[in-house]
Amino acid sequence: MSRPRQCPDCGSHEIAEDAHYSQDQLVCTDCGFILSEGILTTTQTEEGFQQVVRFSESTGQRESTSKSKLKGIKRVRDICRVLRLPDSFADTAVSYYEQAFDHPKYHFVTTQKKEAVMGCCVYIMCRQHHWPLTMATICSLVYSKEEIYASVYPDVVQTLNLDVPSLSLSELAKSHCKSFKLFENSTPAPMGYVENLNKVLERTLQTLELASDTWLVTGRHPIPIITAAAYVSWQSLQPSPRLKCTFSAFCQLCDVHLPPPSKKRLKEFHEIFLKLSSQLPWLKMFSLDKNTVVRHLGDILKHRIYLMRRAITAEAEKVTTEPINPTSTASPCNKTPFLPPCVMNPSKRRRYVDSLPESQNITGDEDISDGEIDQYLRTPDEVEEVRRAQAEFPSP
16 A cells, blocks of 8 residues: 655645646645646657656756845845846846856855845946946945955955956046035035036046145055045136035035045145145245245246146255254165155054063072073083083982
8 A cells, every 4th residue: 555645845735747748747735836747749759759848958947036135135136126237237246147147156154244245246346347336335335334344355256266457546536526515516505616527527637646646545545535626626627616615515415425535535636735735936035934935836827837846856965955963864765755645654553562570689699590500501511501400419
């Protein structure tokens, strides 16, 4: 007597035969699980031997897409839709995500890293198509911490063996300046604060070129530099009403985030402007400061190459005419006016000195213990003398 059939999925015994496209199948009526599929033949050889071909094999669908993978694909497409990317860009990002999802390296990682992988796929695709996008924007969209994203991004590039071109600072500046609300004519703002986007963008790009020539861009995060360059460029176009506006107030009016290093980048910009303005003949009679030098930013950018050469020549002449101080520790290369800020103003490193307790007064006449005596023996004669002393005065 045959055993009653049981569904392996739910354990029910309610099994019925069902014809699916003239093929008999055993189906559980409670949960719909298919116990056995009918005989499908695709070639003449299989018809002769009556070989069983499963329905999934006959259609080529050997495995179904998991729910987590479908959820991730939908999330990647949602990110592309928020960024208003073309459909071809979204397809490329989805293909990168599918490769990363199938890679065993990302099977057992945390949920935060999986979210960061989705953002990395979109970011890599944008970089390959020269679409200006920052990592901070991606982190805000996938709700990922910048530290986690920064650790996952190079790993994804290396694992998928992708070629990512370098980021163009000018394209990034154009994209970032478009988000400034003060550069839109329809924005309500104080009198004289609204400015044309094209004028600000043109001067911002010139300021960034000057920053690149004076080592202010190398090794720096681009967003703080672009924000500071846009601020001084905006001030220089109409100095009278805008010099009173602080950097923080400018960012609030533009509805953009003020990164913490931006104020340091602004200070470095002012230092460079003051060095170059001192070489302009019609400004040598004025005493300029960080506020008034912005009025002459147009002249500085127009003659920046000449002013940089004049500043380097003047500094070299000053070094040759100065008397050499033998006690000075400054190197001649530090006298160059344009060097990376880390060379011009190096950070002081702490010196950790192991301080001894006040009660421990070392004079050098302390007795050496028997366990430490071997550390101070250097010659065979010293070893022999210690051996004789130990023989004459045996330990109790």
